[in-house]
Amino acid sequence: MSDLAALQARLGYSFRDAALLRLALTHPSVAHEQSAQLQHNQRLEFLGDAVLQLALTRELYEKFPAYDEGPLTKARAKLVNRRALAEHGRRAGLGDHLILSRGEELHGGRERSSALADAFEALLGAIFLDGGFEVAREFILREFGENFLSLDVIPMLENPKGELQEFLQARSPEAPLYEVVSATGPDHDRMFECIVRHGGVELARGSGKSKKAAESEAARAALNHLREQAAPVSEGNSTSTPQTA
Numbered sequence: 001m002s003d004l005a006a007l008q009a010r011l012g013y014s015f016r017d018a019a020l021l022r023l024a025l026t027h028p029s030v031a032h033e034q035s036a037q038l039q040h041n042q043r044l045e046f047l048g049d050a051v052l053q054l055a056l057t058r059e060l061y062e063k064f065p066a067y068d069e070g071p072l073t074k075a076r077a078k079l080v081n082r083r084a085l086a087e088h089g090r091r092a093g094l095g096d097h098l099i100l101s102r103g104e105e106l107h108g109g110r111e112r113s114s115a116l117a118d119a120f121e122a123l124l125g126a127i128f129l130d131g132g133f134e135v136a137r138e139f140i141l142r143e144f145g146e147n148f149l150s151l152d153v154i155p156m157l158e159n160p161k162g163e164l165q166e167f168l169q170a171r172s173p174e175a176p177l178y179e180v181v182s183a184t185g186p187d188h189d190r191m192f193e194c195i196v197r198h199g200g201v202e203l204a205r206g207s208g209k210s211k212k213a214a215e216s217e218a219a220r221a222a223l224n225h226l227r228e229q230a231a232p233v234s235e236g237n238s239t240s241t242p243q244t245a
Contacts, residue, residue, distance in 0.1 A: 007097050011123075013139055015130050020044075024122035025094065027115055029101035041122035048125030052080060055137040056144075066227050079144070082117045088143055089116030094123065160219035167226060168198055176203070176222070178215045194218045 004021055008014050015021045024044050031038040056079055060072045078084075089095070095110040098119060109115050128136040164176055182193040193207045194214035204225055206217025 003097055007093065010093055011139075012142065013127060013131070013135075015126070017130055020126040020130050021123070022099070024048075024126040025097050025119060026099045027101065027104055027109060027119075029104040029109065030099055032101065041119060044122035044125035044129075045118045046125070047128065048121035048123065051124050051128045051133065051136050052121060052140060054133075055140045056080065058137070059141065066224055083113065085117035085120050086113035089120035089123075092120065092123070092143070094119045160216050160223055164196070164219040164223050164226075167223065172199065174199055176219070178218065180211050180214060181205075196222050198222075 004018055008021070023039055024041050026038070026040045028040040028042055031040045053076070056076050057072075060075055064072065064075075095116055098110055098115060100109045100115075104115075124136055124140065127139055161176075161178075168174070168176055176196050176198045179195050179197070180192055181195055183190055184193075185191045189209075191207055191209065192211050192214040193205060194211065194217070195205050196203050196215070196218040204218050204221035206214050206219070206221050208214035208217050
């Protein structure tokens, strides 16, 4: 199996045009070192950045309908910071396949975070050109994993406990009460479940790796439920009789 074939197997995506993958792996230092004007991955990086932004923006938009632009922008920034992108490139094994100049190779270019982040974005651009946006989007969501909107990102969206308290106390002086109802799993990997109640009524449940995280998840679920209940009925579902002039 060739090096590029092995990389494609690891990525879970086979290029129809392997030249795109090779270009995504070509560091700009190669063009600087060669007398001939060689192509490198910066244009693909530019394209891949836009593809990544759109894919994650859409995912955030769909998963968090209650949040406005500010929190969603912060969450997206958390997901696409350079350190995170370098880690994705490192985990994908891109460093082993980078095409570098001799000087860049000698100075540890294969492990350089900036080179790995750039190559990862260039890879996304290459997949987009090779297979289209939906294929690139599926790859992005798979790479970020089922839990890419994890406890590292959710706090960027809101302070759910504080927001829930404000929401409820605008209607009642009583504060919400949280109760941890279960803790499962081994000591090094515990999972807690929490109930949030208000006025003796269970509003929602949430789970997390800590009691605090479980409470936050319960508050977030309660907020989503309460906001849906408080949302105005859409015009298409309204049963009111229109007034005549």
